[in-house]
Amino acid sequence: MGANDRSIKGIIKDYILITIGILMTAASIVYVFNPNRLAAGGVQGIALALGSFTGIPTGILMIAINALLLLAAFLLMGKGFGEKTLYSSLGLSVAVYFLESRLYHGPLTDDLLLGSIFGSALMGVGVGIILNRGASIGGTSLIGTIINRYLHFEQVGSIVAVDCLVTLFSLFTFGVEIGLYQLLSVYLCGAVINKVIDGFSSRKEVMVIANEKRSIMEFIMKDLNRGATLIKGRGAYTGIDNEIIYSILTRREFIRLKLFIEQHDKGAFLSVNTVTEVSGEGFSRRG
Structure with missing residues (x-):
């Protein structure tokens, strides 16, 4: 077409x-x-x-x-x-x-x-x-x-x-x-x-700091079929370098991710925001 x-x-x-x-x-x-x-x-x-x-x-x-x-x-x-x-x-x-x-x-x-x-x-x-x-x-x-x-x-x-x-x-x-x-x-x-x-068009903006980064990344990319980005960070108190998993998910996908993290990495830190407009690869564009 x-x-x-x-x-x-x-x-x-x-x-x-x-x-x-x-x-x-x-x-x-x-x-x-x-x-x-x-x-x-x-x-x-x-x-x-x-x-x-x-x-x-x-x-x-x-x-x-x-x-x-x-x-x-x-x-x-x-x-x-x-x-x-x-x-x-x-x-x-x-x-x-x-x-x-x-x-x-x-x-x-x-x-x-x-x-x-x-x-x-x-x-x-x-x-x-x-x-x-x-x-x-x-x-x-x-x-x-x-x-x-x-x-x-x-x-x-x-x-x-x-x-x-x-x-x-x-x-x-x-x-x-x-x-x-x-x-x-x-x-x-x-x-x-x-x-x-x-x-x-609202979606969930998810940021995860976890020990099991690889398994969480694979779950997002393979099971949820979504993209993810690793953002380099450093703990202010510990001074230890770390990587933050960043992804945009639908509400249903976020619930699945949350349950997965609870089962595989109970100590993970999860931050969630609602974004009101998402456009680009993997999400439908207006028009």
Whole structure:
């Protein structure tokens, strides 16, 4: 298979996953957030608040707001923010309008706490999938990017600040109690997004100081089929030269290695960190 074929397959995979993320995010908006007047920030929050005054469907308002933001981004920043963002932001607005107008049969729940938790989880997974494929749902992320470019404020901080302003606007629109649930939704949604992004490619970074280095190295390379590196070191107290085994493993592989070390070298020193992004030989690359 040529490089061009792999590139096409990667693009198709990206757009399939982005579409899944769009549908999950749209479902959370239509079936959980909007019926309960909850807003997890962003364009959805702005559209929900404006819709309460104008009576215009949220999907229509989201299309209009996102179109204006995308136009502003094109004019102020050029085409650098990408075609995927154009697809995902407008695709989300269209999906919300379609679900609202064609497939809406009532909310999944009327309980505000359950709605905040379940809706944030559903939206967080959907947005996490979209972001993990190098796209964005537009909205406040575009506003944050524009603020960062021209006012030189930190980008993530700008996005959070805009989301908080949106939630504050909704608080005055729908009342304090719903506003507090909205703040909870903003926090939970952000936490789930980060967890989804990290969870897709997180691995265990393992460092081992052991007497049975050779057997542990062979277990990693032959039984786990992973690479390993020997790093030269020296004990600060003993002054003795030693070698540290360094390897990157999946969670399941780490458990197998840990059990092997417990059986063959009980005195071994084992240090483990979670790394959130691994790419290279032996691990799948994005795309």
